[in-house]
Amino acid sequence: MTAHKEHLGEEHDALVKRGQSHVPDEKTAKELSELFKVVSDPTRIKILWAIGGGEVCVCCISELLGMSVSAVSHQLKTLRQAHLVKARREGRNIYYSLDDHHVKILLDVLLEHMEE
Template sequence: MNQNEFEQLAELFKIFGTPTRLQILYALVDQEKCVLDIAQELGMSQSAISHQLSILKQNRLVKNRREGKTIYYSLLDSHVLTIIAQGLDHIRE
């Protein structure tokens, strides 16, 4: 690995270092959801969820699609689920 890859990996792990972001990612494991659904599920404001989703999207962990006025979010790919699952396995051992 080169220095740039180490820095990118550190940034990725930093994104996973916020419990709220992990909760959002976990909420999206089974199905796509809109901001309102996630906010209600986590008991948080829509603005807080939107802010965290924008960070997750910028870092290529979630994607979105628009249906009318509603934007639905989902995990970008299976790598995100794998990272979460392996992290949970590690702390549960």
């Protein structure tokens, strides 16, 4: 038994038990890590903010960010695979929006945290 554990006694066991209920399992931790990797790219962050207010077509995102349509499409594919954005086709145009309200909440909370 470590000196620290001896010092805390039962409190140590309670702290460990409480921690175990909050720490995600290995699969969940890996999935969260992959999601953070997706949103760690500055271009993808800009795209998420660009469509945060509602549906936007690729050509508008391209113009807004000063990127080629193909470069934007490539990033949107990654965001779609991570279930952060969804697409809707109308004729020849594809419109993108955030997959659900949780994505907007995530962006808002991260920005709020950064600004503190």
